[in-house]
Amino acid sequence: MAGWASNNKWSLFGAMRSAAQIISYEIPVALCLLAAVMVTGTFDMQQINQMQEGGIFHWLVFQKFPFLFLAMIMYFIGSLAEVNRTPFDIPEAESELVAGYHTEYGGMRFALLFLSEYANMFVVAAIASTLFLGGWTSPFGDFLSGPWWGVFWFLSKGMLIVFVQMWLRWTLPRLRVDQLMEVGWKVLIPFSFVVVLGVGFWVMAVR
Amino acid sequence: MEERMTSERTVAGFGRSLKTEEMVLSMGPQHPSTHGVLRLELVVDGEIVVDVIPHLGYLHRCFEKHCEHMTSYQQVIPYADRMDYVAAMSNEFGYVVAMEKLLKIKVPERVEYIRVIMAEFSRIVSHLIAVGTYGMDIGAVTPFLFCMRDRERVLDIFEQTCGARLLYNYMWIGGLSHDVQPNFAEKVRSFCTYFRPKLKELNDLLSYNKIFIDRTANVGVLPADVALNYAVSGPTLRGSGVRWDVRKNDPYSIYPTLDFEIPVGTGAMGTVGDCWDRYMVRVKEMEQSVNILEQAIEKLPPGDVQAALPKRIRPDAGDLYVRTETPKGELGYYLVSDGTASPFRVKVKSPCFVNLSALPAMARGSMIADVVAILGSIDIVLGEVDR
Numbered sequence: 001m002a003g004w005a006s007n008n009k010w011s012l013f014g015a016m017r018s019a020a021q022i023i024s025y026e027i028p029v030a031l032c033l034l035a036a037v038m039v040t041g042t043f044d045m046q047q048i049n050q051m052q053e054g055g056i057f058h059w060l061v062f063q064k065f066p067f068l069f070l071a072m073i074m075y076f077i078g079s080l081a082e083v084n085r086t087p088f089d090i091p092e093a094e095s096e097l098v099a100g101y102h103t104e105y106g107g108m109r110f111a112l113l114f115l116s117e118y119a120n121m122f123v124v125a126a127i128a129s130t131l132f133l134g135g136w137t138s139p140f141g142d143f144l145s146g147p148w149w150g151v152f153w154f155l156s157k158g159m160l161i162v163f164v165q166m167w168l169r170w171t172l173p174r175l176r177v178d179q180l181m182e183v184g185w186k187v188l189i190p191f192s193f194v195v196v197l198g199v200g201f202w203v204m205a206v207r
Numbered sequence: 208m209e210e211r212m213t214s215e216r217t218v219a220g221f222g223r224s225l226k227t228e229e230m231v232l233s234m235g236p237q238h239p240s241t242h243g244v245l246r247l248e249l250v251v252d253g254e255i256v257v258d259v260i261p262h263l264g265y266l267h268r269c270f271e272k273h274c275e276h277m278t279s280y281q282q283v284i285p286y287a288d289r290m291d292y293v294a295a296m297s298n299e300f301g302y303v304v305a306m307e308k309l310l311k312i313k314v315p316e317r318v319e320y321i322r323v324i325m326a327e328f329s330r331i332v333s334h335l336i337a338v339g340t341y342g343m344d345i346g347a348v349t350p351f352l353f354c355m356r357d358r359e360r361v362l363d364i365f366e367q368t369c370g371a372r373l374l375y376n377y378m379w380i381g382g383l384s385h386d387v388q389p390n391f392a393e394k395v396r397s398f399c400t401y402f403r404p405k406l407k408e409l410n411d412l413l414s415y416n417k418i419f420i421d422r423t424a425n426v427g428v429l430p431a432d433v434a435l436n437y438a439v440s441g442p443t444l445r446g447s448g449v450r451w452d453v454r455k456n457d458p459y460s461i462y463p464t465l466d467f468e469i470p471v472g473t474g475a476m477g478t479v480g481d482c483w484d485r486y487m488v489r490v491k492e493m494e495q496s497v498n499i500l501e502q503a504i505e506k507l508p509p510g511d512v513q514a515a516l517p518k519r520i521r522p523d524a525g526d527l528y529v530r531t532e533t534p535k536g537e538l539g540y541y542l543v544s545d546g547t548a549s550p551f552r553v554k555v556k557s558p559c560f561v562n563l564s565a566l567p568a569m570a571r572g573s574m575i576a577d578v579v580a581i582l583g584s585i586d587i588v589l590g591e592v593d594r
Contacts, residue, residue: 171347171412172346174346176574
C-alpha cells in the first residue's frame with residue numbers, strides 16, 4: 001500500500017512483487033503451522049508450548065521425525081520470504097529496485113517502515129520458537145527452568161533464528177522474481193502438503 | 208520514442224481483450240547498480256524488458272579536448288588516470304607505450320618489467336571490483352567485502368611505490384616517476400602466495416553458489432558473431448568464447464617473453480557467452496595475472512628507471528594508433544603530433560564505451576533483475592565511457 005501510494009515506478013514494482021510473494025508464501029507457511037497444530041491438537045499457543053515441556057526431545061521439531069523437522073525448515077524458508085529477507089528480498093532488492101516500496105520515504109516514516117521490518121523478523125522467529133523449539137521451556141528439562149529462565153530461553157531462541165536470518169542475508173545472493181515463484185509453488189507447497197498428509201496419517205494411526 | 212511509449216498491445220484470454228501499455232522506467236543516473244552515473248531508459252512490459260536505451264554523458268569532462276591544450280605531452284598522464292579510475296595504471300601504460308612509439312625511443316628493461324607488474328596488479332584490482340560489485344548486484348554482500356579486503360593489499364603496494372592509492376601518475380614517458388622500494392619483490396611474492404587461496408575462497412562462496420548460477424547462467428547471452436559485430440573486447444568478448452587478447456595477438460612491452468594463458472568462456476554452466484562465463488573469465492584472468500606477476504618479479508632486472516629524454520618532448524609530426532589490453536578490454540590511443548610540444552589530437556578508443564553498446568542486444572527480452580546482472584557482467588566504468 002505504501003508503495004502504491006508513493007507514485008514511484010520502483011515502489012510500484014516493489015509493491016507488486018511484495019503482494020505476489022506474500023500470496024505464494026503464505027500457503028506453505030500456514031500448512032507448516034497446521035502440521036504443528038495437528039500434532040498438539042490445539043491452536044492455543046500457551047497449550048502448544050506447555051506440551052513441549054521436559055527437555056529438548058519433547059520439542060515439536062523432533063516429534064514425528066522427519067515430518068515436523070521438515071515443517072520447521074520449510075516454515076523458516078517461507079518466513080524468510082514473508083519478511084523479505086535475502087535470498088527472497090526481491091520486494092526491496094536494493095540493487096534492482098533501489099529500495100522497493102519504501103523508496104520515497106524518509107525520516108521518521110522510513111524509520112517506522114524499517115522498524116516494522118525488523119519487528120516482523122522477530123515475530124516470525126518467535127512463532128517458530130514457540131511452535132517448534134519449545135518456546136519458553138528449557139532444553140534441559142527442569143534444569144535452568146523457571147519464569148526468568150523462560151524469558152531468557154524464549155528470547156535467546158528467537159534471537160538465534162534472527163541471527164540465522166541475518167547470517168543468510170549477508171551470505172547468499174538474491175533469487176530472481178520468477179525463480180522465487182518457482183521455489184514457492186513448485187517446491188515448498190508440494191512438500192508442505194506431503195508434511196501435512198504425513199503428520200495427519202501418523203496422528204490418525206497412533207490414535 | 209514517442210511511438211514506443213504509446214504503443215498498445217492487446218492481451219487475450221479473459222473472454223474480452225485487455226489493452227496493456229508498456230511502461231518507461233528510468234534506471235539511473237542515481238541508481239545503486241548502474242555503476243556510476245549511467246542512465247538506462249527501460250521500456251518494460253511488467254517485469255519483462257522490451258528495450259534498453261543507455262543515455263551517456265553525465266560524466267563527460269572533455270578529456271580529449273583538454274589534452275590538446277596541455278603544455279606538454281607529460282601532462283596528459285594524470286588525465287589518462289581518471290578515465291578508468293579503478294585501473295589507472297593500465298591507462299597510463301597504454302599512453303606511455305603510444306608516446307614511446309611516437310618518439311621512437313626504447314625504455315630500460317627494468318621499466319618494462321615494473322610497468323607490466325603494475326599493469327597486472329591493476330588488472331587484479333579492477334577484476335576484484337568487477338567481481339565484488341557483481342556479487343552485490345546479484346544480492347550477495349560478503350564477496351564484495353572479501354574482494355575489497357584483497358584489493359587493499361594491492362593498493363598498499365601501489366601506495367608504497369608511488370604514494371597514491373587510486374590515481375598514480377606513476378608511468379612517465381620514457382620511464383617511471385620513482386623506482387620501486389627495496390622490499391617490493393618480497394611484497395609482490397607474499398601477495399601472490401596470499402591471493403591464490405583467496406581466489407578459491409571466492410569461488411566457493413560465489414562462483415559455484417547455486418543461486419548465483421541460477422541468476423547468471425543462460426542470462427544475457429552474447430553469441431560470438433554478435434560480439435564481434437559490436438566490436439566488444441576484453442572479458443566481454445572472451446566470455447563469448449573468442450580467444451582474443453592484445454597481449455597475445457598484438458603484443459607490446461615484454462608480454463611475449465611471459466608465459467600465460469587467455470581464459471575464454473566455455474558455457475560450463477549454461478550457454479557460451481552468458482553472464483556466468485564473462486564473470487568466470489575475470490576470475491581466471493586474475494589467476495593468470497598472478498602467474499605473470501610471479502614470472503616478472505623473478506626476472507626483474509636491475510638498472511635505471513628513466514630513459515634519456517630531452518627536457519622538452521617534441522615528437523616529429525605524424526600520427527599513430529596503439530592499443531593495449533586493459534582489464535576492461537582493448538584501450539586504443541590515437542595520437543596526432545604536429546611537431547610542437549603539445550599534442551594536436553588525442554583520441555581514445557575506450558573499451559567500456561564499446562562494450563556498453565552491446566547491452567541492448569543482450570538485455571532485450573530479459574527481466575529487470577537480469578538487466579542489472581548483464582550490466583554488471585559487462586563491467587563498465589563511467590569515467591571511461593564518457594571520458
